[in-house]
Amino acid sequence: MEVLRTAILDFCYRRNSSFCPSEVVRKLYPEDWRYFMPDVQEVMMAMYREGLILVTQKDLPVDPNELPKGPVRISRIKTY
Template identity: 75%
Template sequence: MEVLRVAILDFCRRRKNNSFCPSEVVRQLYPEDWRHFMPEIQAVMMDMYREGLIRVTQQNKPVDPNQLPIGPVRISALPQKPI
């Protein structure tokens, strides 16, 4: 879902070096029904993680990109490479 990809990247841009929960993204987009969108945001998050667009961690450790994590995770932007 393209809107979720854009929203995740926007959160990364706004949060800079701070991580955020995937639920924050869907809560902003769909405040009344955000829980219904959790499976979708998790799928999009993992696709983006496997594509190398974002970082996904659980307890400050990178998650396995081949498995949907169980429990709370955090999304963050990739570190900026020095120019």
């Protein structure tokens, strides 16, 4: 799972916009990315609860205690 955490953070720092969790696993596992969606969602939500990333759905933060249903976006936490 550490590889997924690293990949999510890498996407956050390389991008100026939000991205779909599927983009992470598509980059890492182009042939079998669908099998890794539950893993990336689990890691994404753990990182969100830790305050490392922001997870939104329809531009609103998701509940950190529930796995969201439907498409979500990941972005870096904005610091000023």
